[in-house]
Amino acid sequence: MLPLQEISDRVEIxxxxxxxxxxxxxxxxxxxxxxxxxxxxIDYTESGGVSGSFAEIKAWLPQALERFPMFQHMVATTRLVLDGDIASSRTILFNPMTYRPADGPDQVFFIGLWYRDKLVRTPSGWRIAERYEEMGWNHNVPAMPPVPEVSDKA
Known part of the structure; x- marks a missing residue:
């Protein structure tokens, strides 16, 4: 039987x-x-994005995702290794997205990947300290212009 603390940690994560x-x-x-x-x-490079600090990525996301009128991030099975106040995980993500080009119809495509995370317990609860997107597969991905660069002014 899992200890109560481990159950709580797993639910919180x-x-x-x-x-x-x-x-x-x-x-x-x-x-x-x-x-x-x-x-x-945070490192999204393997799936076509960028890498940077949390502040840089937070400032980058609205620009990078502007061309997608709809998407869903569906996280599923997680392999979690807990070690006191730190943890590591690998979690499946299924990500359907709609791309809206400047000229032409919307196109739906699908991405399957894993999030590889390092997590830490903070006074405010569990937080992600490192996130790496590990590409798995994709289907029907349209040709798109490159994503914007990360600004060092974040």
Whole structure:
């Protein structure tokens, strides 16, 4: 039987991943403040994005996701290794998206990847200290212009 603390940690981390998904899907960028540590590092490069500090990525996301009128981040199975106040995880993400080109019809496409995270318990609860998107597969991805660069003014 799992100890009560481990059960609580697992539920809190599952909620953390759901808060991330809802923050992105609802374009509530300030909600990400309760998901990441202020000094978090985020790397979306393997899936076509950028890498940077949490502040840089938070400023970058509205620009990068502007061309997508709809998307859903559906997190699923998580392999979680807890070690006191730190943890590591690998979580499946299924991400249908709609791309809206400047000229032409919307196109729906699908991405499957994993989030590889390092997590820490803070006084405010569990937070993501490092996030790496590990590309798995994609389907029907349209040709798109490159994503904007990360601004060092974040």
């Amino acid at each position: 599952q909620d953390l991943f759901a808060r991330y998904s809802f923050a992105i899907d609802e374009r509530d960028w300030d909600a990400l403040d309760s998901v990441f540590t202020p000094d978090a590092r």
